[in-house]
Amino acid sequence: MKTYKVAVVGATGMVGRKMLQVLAERDFPVGELIPFASAKSAGSQIEYRGKKYTVVETNEENINKYRPEIVIMSAGGKASGIYSPMFAAAGGIVIDNSAYWRMDENVPLVVPEVNPEDAFNHPKGIIANPNCSTIQAMVALNPLHKAFGIKRVIYTTFQAVSGAGVKGYADLENGMKAAAEGTELPPLQKFPHPIAGNCIPEIDVLLDNGYYKEEQKMIDETHKIMHAPEIRVTATCVRVPVYYGHSESINVEFEKPATPEQVREVLSKVPGIIVMDDPGNHVYPTALDAADHDEVYVGRIRRDFTVESGINMWVVADNIRKGAATNAVQIAQLLIAGEGKCPVHNA
Numbered sequence: 001m002k003t004y005k006v007a008v009v010g011a012t013g014m015v016g017r018k019m020l021q022v023l024a025e026r027d028f029p030v031g032e033l034i035p036f037a038s039a040k041s042a043g044s045q046i047e048y049r050g051k052k053y054t055v056v057e058t059n060e061e062n063i064n065k066y067r068p069e070i071v072i073m074s075a076g077g078k079a080s081g082i083y084s085p086m087f088a089a090a091g092g093i094v095i096d097n098s099a100y101w102r103m104d105e106n107v108p109l110v111v112p113e114v115n116p117e118d119a120f121n122h123p124k125g126i127i128a129n130p131n132c133s134t135i136q137a138m139v140a141l142n143p144l145h146k147a148f149g150i151k152r153v154i155y156t157t158f159q160a161v162s163g164a165g166v167k168g169y170a171d172l173e174n175g176m177k178a179a180a181e182g183t184e185l186p187p188l189q190k191f192p193h194p195i196a197g198n199c200i201p202e203i204d205v206l207l208d209n210g211y212y213k214e215e216q217k218m219i220d221e222t223h224k225i226m227h228a229p230e231i232r233v234t235a236t237c238v239r240v241p242v243y244y245g246h247s248e249s250i251n252v253e254f255e256k257p258a259t260p261e262q263v264r265e266v267l268s269k270v271p272g273i274i275v276m277d278d279p280g281n282h283v284y285p286t287a288l289d290a291a292d293h294d295e296v297y298v299g300r301i302r303r304d305f306t307v308e309s310g311i312n313m314w315v316v317a318d319n320i321r322k323g324a325a326t327n328a329v330q331i332a333q334l335l336i337a338g339e340g341k342c343p344v345h346n347a
Contacts, residue, residue: 003031004336007068007092009058009083010075011035011046014166015097018325019072020048022294026329029336034066038075060086068092070335072328088125093335095127095328099213102128102221109224111135112330113272114142119334127331132323133157133214133237133246134221139272139296139322140315141252145226147266148309149255155218155235158247159203160287163319164190164239171195172241191239200239212237245287246319254309260301263311267298277301285316293318294326 010016035046035055042057056062063086071087073080073096080098087094101107108118109128161168167190175196178185204213215235223229268275276285277299285297297316304310
């Protein structure tokens with residue numbers, strides 16, 4: 001079997017470590033692994049498949065020294081803007097997890113279950129991994145769009161603190177501990193308000209149109225991934241005191257008649273989707289059901305009686321796995337499976 005020189009950039013971070021885990025679980029053909037990270041983490045060690053690897057500083061010199069063929073980036077938007085083009089120029093195909101490249105017209109935005117063909121048209125050598133909240137929604141919505149045609153989508157998300165990184169996770173940890181022990185809450189590291197026992201309807205920066213950037217990402221990315229700019233989309237994104245797993249209430253209006261039974265039937269046949277929908281017996285997906293799983297879970301499928309053909313549904317996935325690491329590795333798997341169609345640079 002052919003193997004590849006693979007770099008994971010941001011390998012010491014929460015998502016980077018999960019990417020290493022998923023690469024191993026999926027038996028990706030890694031011939032040589034190069035873990036990159038910031039200067040702060042350089043020289044430390046990470047483990048992959050029982051072997052220790054020394055972390056390399058992400059800089060132009062090391063990029064040109066190691067010249068990896070496949071690069072999975074989880075290093076933040078600023079770093080991605082600088083280093084992704086360098087990795088591509090050095091002969092690699094970059095799968096970038098930041099928001100930096102997502103709306104670039106020369107960079108495909110890919111969910112393998114939805115638009116795999118887009119991965120093979122990457123003139124800059126960069127493929128963007130979508131927003132975590134968008135990815136799980138796309139997996140559920142795309143088969144319904146094919147079956148019934150979607151006119152309008154309303155997203156309301158309930159997003160885990162791990163989506164805000166280590167500092168967001170720490171804010172919840174510290175808040176829960178302070179509440180349990182009756183001690184003073186330490187200074188917040190990430191959020192503008194305490195997250196323990198709270199919900200915060202603010203994710204990313206506020207835009208001039210009154211939407212926070214996370215909400216605008218979901219709108220714009222839905223249009224790009226589905227190649228359907230005509231779909232009307234709006235969103236409200238909320239951070240909730242959950243460690244892992246984004247939950248979404250999705251309201252969909254269709255072009256064609258669609259009953260809850262038909263929607264269940266369509267979704268139950270889609271690989272990567274698990275339908276849990278028996279609310280009379282308390283069966284519906286929760287964040288704990290999705291934790292450390294790659295599937296997208298769907299339940300609470302019911303009519304929206306305010307429109308002629310409308311459905312409400314509840315969609316849950318692990319934001320660090322399917323919402324980040326797994327989707328990126330799936331893109332890499334897609335590339336090597338279709339190498340004759342689009343060879344890895346200089347492979």
